[in-house]
Amino acid sequence: MAVIEDAQAAEASLDPIRARLLAELRTPASAATVAARIGLPRQKVNYHLKMLEHHGLVALVEERRKGNVTERIMGATARSYVISPAALPGVAPDPALAPNRVSARWMLAVAARLVNDVGSLITGADRANKRLATFALDGELTFASAADRAAFVAELSASVAGLVEKYHSANAGGGRNHRIVVALHPSVKAPEAAPPITAGTPGRTKEQ
Template sequence: MFEIAVIEDPTAAEVSLDPIRARLLAALTEPASAATLASRVGLARQKVNYHLRALEQHGLIELVEERRKGNMTERVMRATAASYVISPVALAAVRPDPAAQAPDRLSARWLLALAARLVQDVGALITGADRAGKRVATFAVDGRVRFASATDRAAFAEELAATLTALVSKYHDEKAPGGREHRVLLALHPSADPAPTRSTDDDTTEE
């Protein structure tokens, strides 16, 4: 089982978003049979089996073992991942394209378009790497910073941009033989915790 899997197929995405099937996926982080799941989620076993077939057909769950019980064979299933992310590829006709928009460092919607492309690109890399039995060479940092004022936040963003620009210029080699291009994405946004501590400064901006 993977920690996280990316759903790129539109039909698989539709299957995963069904409320009952989503509940079954969540319950199948641990192997279970249809009978066990039926009692756990309060549904008839026949109905559970129907949903399990759809989930299995789209690669969202897998067979762990088969147990013989009298004249019947009980199939024990498990989710293929502990959690799932739906790639923008699943909505190809309407997926955001940051390259088609005017770059705007202060636009939350442009940031969202960049994040969607990140999910799409890294999802495709993970899918390919899984098929090849390899790992993807990535690096990520997740941190928190509390600003005393909007002025401090602006100064931080300006210094961060300058530092990153200098770092990219230092290591970027357009003519390196055998070199491989990497994408760098840097983002700064207000925390979206359930109960964030707010100041008198308004974090919203016009887009």
């Protein structure tokens, strides 16, 4: 996974054709191969590849000689990309502006800061060729009632506060600050798959 922090690189990645090329180039290929695969002229694919290469989103993997032509094999620099709020510094969400633990928008601002901070840490760790010490939990649970949810939140808050009080060392020499984020929100339902279209589907014909 790569974190995009530059505004122009973010703009380049959001172009529909370039986003498709990034997905296709998870497996390195030439412009001609990708063009044939997605049904676009090779010249157009080459243009978009040059833009992606300029922003470091794709890179040359190897060059292959075919007769009098040198074929450039390109590959995406990551299997997936995340655009950091750092790409829009003037309008990036700031949790400090309106802290409210029960506000969904404040939670989103906290999540945006998390992406920004961890993205910056990943970039620095990659440049220094060092590992980054992080930890995350992710799961789902079902509450029988709103009262149970409120009780869970209260107990979770108390437990986290107790752990912070136990392990926080304000005067530890050489200690490093860490940020902890705990979030709870309703699960998002996965979209239902569209039924396959068959010859007998109303409104369709075999020719369609």
